[in-house]
Amino acid sequence: MFCEKAMELVRELHRAPEGQLPAFNEDGIRQVLEEMKALYEQNQSDVNEARSDGRSDLIPTIKFRHCSLLRNRRCTVAYLYDRLLRIRALRWEYGSVLPSALRFHMSAEEMEWFNQYKKSLATYMRSLGGAEGLDITQDMKPPKSLYIEVRCLKDYGEFEVDDGTSVLLKKNSQHFLPRWKCEQLIRQGVLEHVLS
Amino acid sequence: MTEELHLAGQDSDGESEEVVLTPAELIERLEQAWMNEKFAPELLESKPEIVECVMEQLDHMEENLKRAKKEDLKISIHRMEMERIRYVLSSYLRCRLMKIEKFFPHVLEKEKTRPEGEPSSLSPEEFAFAKEYMAHTETYLKNVALKHMPPNLQKVDLLRAVPKPDLDSYVFLRVKERQENILVEPEAEEQKDYVIDLEEGSQHLIRYRTIAPLVASGAVHLI
Amino acid sequence: MSEAYFRVESGALGPEENFLSLDDILMSHEKLPVRTETPMPRLGTFFPEWGAGAGPDRALPQGSKLELPLWLAKGLFDKKRRILSVELPKIYQQGWRTVFSADANVVDLHKMGPHFYGFGSQLLHFDSPENADISQSLLQTFIGRFRRIMDSSQNAYNEDTSALVARLDDMERGLFQTGQKGLNGFQCWEKGQASQITASSLVQNYKKRKFTDMED
Numbered sequence: 001m002f003c004e005k006a007m008e009l010v011r012e013l014h015r016a017p018e019g020q021l022p023a024f025n026e027d028g029i030r031q032v033l034e035e036m037k038a039l040y041e042q043n044q045s046d047v048n049e050a051r052s053d054g055r056s057d058l059i060p061t062i063k064f065r066h067c068s069l070l071r072n073r074r075c076t077v078a079y080l081y082d083r084l085l086r087i088r089a090l091r092w093e094y095g096s097v098l099p100s101a102l103r104f105h106m107s108a109e110e111m112e113w114f115n116q117y118k119k120s121l122a123t124y125m126r127s128l129g130g131a132e133g134l135d136i137t138q139d140m141k142p143p144k145s146l147y148i149e150v151r152c153l154k155d156y157g158e159f160e161v162d163d164g165t166s167v168l169l170k171k172n173s174q175h176f177l178p179r180w181k182c183e184q185l186i187r188q189g190v191l192e193h194v195l196s
Numbered sequence: 197m198t199e200e201l202h203l204a205g206q207d208s209d210g211e212s213e214e215v216v217l218t219p220a221e222l223i224e225r226l227e228q229a230w231m232n233e234k235f236a237p238e239l240l241e242s243k244p245e246i247v248e249c250v251m252e253q254l255d256h257m258e259e260n261l262k263r264a265k266k267e268d269l270k271i272s273i274h275r276m277e278m279e280r281i282r283y284v285l286s287s288y289l290r291c292r293l294m295k296i297e298k299f300f301p302h303v304l305e306k307e308k309t310r311p312e313g314e315p316s317s318l319s320p321e322e323f324a325f326a327k328e329y330m331a332h333t334e335t336y337l338k339n340v341a342l343k344h345m346p347p348n349l350q351k352v353d354l355l356r357a358v359p360k361p362d363l364d365s366y367v368f369l370r371v372k373e374r375q376e377n378i379l380v381e382p383e384a385e386e387q388k389d390y391v392i393d394l395e396e397g398s399q400h401l402i403r404y405r406t407i408a409p410l411v412a413s414g415a416v417h418l419i
Numbered sequence: 420m421s422e423a424y425f426r427v428e429s430g431a432l433g434p435e436e437n438f439l440s441l442d443d444i445l446m447s448h449e450k451l452p453v454r455t456e457t458p459m460p461r462l463g464t465f466f467p468e469w470g471a472g473a474g475p476d477r478a479l480p481q482g483s484k485l486e487l488p489l490w491l492a493k494g495l496f497d498k499k500r501r502i503l504s505v506e507l508p509k510i511y512q513q514g515w516r517t518v519f520s521a522d523a524n525v526v527d528l529h530k531m532g533p534h535f536y537g538f539g540s541q542l543l544h545f546d547s548p549e550n551a552d553i554s555q556s557l558l559q560t561f562i563g564r565f566r567r568i569m570d571s572s573q574n575a576y577n578e579d580t581s582a583l584v585a586r587l588d589d590m591e592r593g594l595f596q597t598g599q600k601g602l603n604g605f606q607c608w609e610k611g612q613a614s615q616i617t618a619s620s621l622v623q624n625y626k627k628r629k630f631t632d633m634e635d
Contacts, residue, residue: 001465007448014441019424033344040346046461060459060495060502067494073349076341077357078427078439084333085426088297092423093619113336120328121293127321128289129251136286136293143279144614146272180279182616189618195611298425357438359430 002039002068005031006075013082019093021086024107029076036072039065087114091121092137095188138183148179149194156190219253223281226250230288232411235368235418237404238361239295239303240411242319250285254278296326299361301354304330330354363405370399373415380406423619431537432590442589446534447493447541450486452506457481459502489541496545505545510535513549516556523563528588535588536561564591572598576606 009028016022043065050058087110090098096118103111126133156169159181167175169185174194185191217225229243257278264271296303296318304326307318318326334354342350364383375394380402382389394400394416410416429446430437437443463477466485487495487503495502509515510531519526528535539557543550564587571583572595580599584592607613 007444010441010444014445029341033341036345036349040349057458058460060457061461063495063502064459064462064491067491069346069349070494071490073341073345073352074438075444077337077352078441078444080337080341081333081439082426082441084336086424089423094622107340109336109340113332116328116332120325120332124293124321124325129248130255134251134282134286134289136289139279139283139286141616142283142614143276144611146275146279148616179616186616187619187622189622192618193616195615294425359427359437359439 002035002065003071003075005035006072006079009079010075013079019086019089021083021090021102021105023105024083024110025079026107029079032072032076036069039069039072043069083110084113088117090114091118093187095137095184096122138180140183140187143179146179147176148182150175150177150182150186150191151194152190153192154190156185159185217249222246222249222253223284226281226284226288228414228417230284230291232418233288233291233295236408236411237363237365237367238408239292239299239317241315241317242292242322244319247285247289247319250281254281254285292322293325295361296322297329299358300326300330300333301358302360305355363408364403366401367404367407368399368401368419369407369411369416370419371396371416375410375415378406378410429537429590431534432540436541442534443537446537446589447490448488449534449538450488451492451508451542453485453487453492453503454506455479455481455483455485455503456500457502489538493541493544498546505547507542507547507549507553511539511542511549511553511556513552516552519556519560519563523560524567526560527586528564528591529586532588534590536590561591565594568595569598571595573602575599576602 005028009025009032012022012025012028043062046055046058046062046065049055050062087106090102091114094102098114106114121137125135125137128134128136152169152171152173152175155171158166159169160166161177161181167177169175169190182191182193186193225243226246229240229246233240257274261271261274261278303317307316307323307326310316316323337352338350342352371394374396377391378394380390380392383403394410399419404411407416411418426441427437427439429440429442431440431443431446436447458481459479460476462479466479466483492503492505496505532538536557539553543554547553568587568591571580575583580595584595587595604613
């Protein structure tokens with residue numbers, strides 16, 4: 001039956017837990033495109049035969065292949081589009097620099113889309129007024145207090161807190177820091193917000 | 197802080213006028229716009245004047261904080277307030293961007309076919325963002341897949357592929373200004389349409405489509 | 420769950436599936452019984468039980484009864500039924516409809532589906548004389564089951580919910596999850612955790628995973 005490979009692509013993505021990005025299945029895409037080429041050529045040939053030899057009985061078969069072509073296209077586009085949505089989420093959840101392990105899962109074109117998205121977003125945020133605009137990828141949770149207790153989950157190094165003052169973020173050290181400064185590091189998994 | 201802020205607005209005749217707001221009123225307007233945007237299924241009218249004024253307000257507050265003495269207890273309170281406002285503003289703008297990306301072909305089409313005089317759902321910057329998003333996505337799909345497909349299959353109409361916002365989804369609202377004779381259309385063929393009045397202060401669960409214009413005019417607030 | 424990832428939802432309960440929805444693509448892969456109303460040349464190889472190699476053109480004979488995926492049946496169907504005619508799968512027929520109307524809650528809709536409502540709604544495209552009854556049955560079945568789904572999703576806090584969702588179809592599971600999300604959000608707020616900044620769930624998930632492909 002046709003479109004098996006296309007279904008495999010869709011299933012593979014659907015299986016990945018919400019939002020996770022599996023490796024880009026370049027081979028899968030290539031195989032679907034090859035199947036489409038073969039289907040199209042068979043149809044071209046049958047269409048010619050139907051015209052020249054009056055074989056209108058070939059029409060259902062031509063339709064059958066055409067449906068398969070449409071299906072292959074749908075699966076491919078949906079696969080690629082859903083991956084873009086997951087990549088978009090990475091900008092919001094990870095920040096603008098992605099860990100290499102994740103980049104490894106993206107195709108070159110996907111990386112380019114990510115970079116273009118990043119740039120558009122940055123331009124938009126800068127335009128929001130004031131000196132540098134507004135970074136709306138911060139402030140993801142409503143603020144309850146100015147300062148929060150954080151525990152360091154991995155060695156990070158010096159971290160500037162106020163004009164001049166800085167703290168050394170060593171694994172397992174705990175600090176009482178301004179909330180707005182810590183948010184990004186918490187989201188990235190460097191610090192942990194400790195509730196008292 | 198009791199300075200007044202000047203906000204370009206419209207009076208009940210739709211005429212442009214400058215509305216003078218206190219900072220507290222401005223923040224209330226921001227919070228209202230935020231709630232409406234959060235709960236409305238479609239992208240609402242853009243409020244660049246609110247965004248601009250709030251940003252100015254935040255800058256102003258930052259300036260004041262810099263000038264204040266380090267030990268001044270008021271600093272904490274003002275900083276908290278700033279954080280709160282920044283959170284609401286960021287959340288509001290994030291919500292809008294999310295809808296713009298989710299419905300990008302429809303948002304752009306609506307802007308393209310917008311009748312003159314009707315307010316835009318997109319600020320100029322959001323419009324630029326949306327256009328770029330569309331261009332990048334179209335180019336990507338074309339280069340990676342579509343241009344390698346058979347000739348008659350290379351065009352995918354994103355207006356049809358990307359779903360539209362569901363205006364028939366249900367929303368909760370509180371009535372700010374009494375409304376009479378709101379026509380509620382039936383959902384199923386056997387039902388008839390009927391008319392309701394919305395009393396001030398009352399709360400309802402209703403299909404968004406029915407009350408969309410009332411959200412735009414401020415007669416109801418989504419909750 | 421990743422808050423910044425908003426996938427294309429299913430449109431199957433509406434008039435048309437969503438082109439980009441992975442759920443809808445999976446749903447429309449499910450099969451239904453059809454009958455060919457005309458021979459289909461050169462396709463016999465896909466259906467060997469119908470005599471591949473029989474006849475000069477390896478045709479799939481007229482009158483063949485087989486199961487095709489919904490997407491294909493939809494594509495080949497027309498009102499005049501020139502290429503194929505469609506039969507209702509058993510669970511949408513009168514017999515099962517009666518069972519549902521007796522007690523909708525006893526049925527394992529995951530086993531019967533798992534896209535019971537979505538698939539059933541899309542079946543309406545095939546112009547069956549039973550369409551009105553089918554849609555009524557879908558609606559009433561859902562109404563009958565909804566109360567229990569809502570109650571259990573609102574009361575199961577921090578427990579293993581696999582038994583509760585085992586017999587739900589895909590759409591119902593989505594509802595259950597939404598209910599759970601609301602419940603967890605509320606509990607979180609009650610405990611004062613709503614403002615706790617957390618590492619993004621994506622970050623946490625990637626940490627837990629082993630990137631075995633990197634070790635090759």
